[in-house]
Amino acid sequence: MPYTITEACTACDQCIDACPIEAISVGDPIYVIDDTCCDFEECVVMCDDEAIVPVEEAW
Ligand code: SF4
Numbered sequence: 001m002p003y004t005i006t007e008a009c010t011a012c013d014q015c016i017d018a019c020p021i022e023a024i025s026v027g028d029p030i031y032v033i034d035d036t037c038c039d040f041e042e043c044v045v046m047c048d049d050e051a052i053v054p055v056e057e058a059w
């Protein structure tokens with residue numbers, strides 16, 4: 001299940017190195033996850049702001 005980053009993101013930079021396939025990048029103003037995201041969830045536990053959620057729960 002792919003994940004996405006919501007407006008709760010504070011651009012804290014904690015998640016970007018957690019993704020083993022480098023699917024997270026710095027956006028403007030919030031970070032973004034590209035369509036190569038294929039689960040793992042390493043980034044989810046890194047986010048103190050709970051800004052990373054499954055795509056289907058974001059909309
Ligand atoms: S869920 Fe996994 S693949 Fe997707 S951005 Fe997070 S660490 Fe990367």
Ligand code: SF4
Nearest residue numbers: 009010012013015047
């Ligand atoms: S860890 Fe969370 S708040 Fe920090 S940059 Fe990543 S998504 Fe944004």
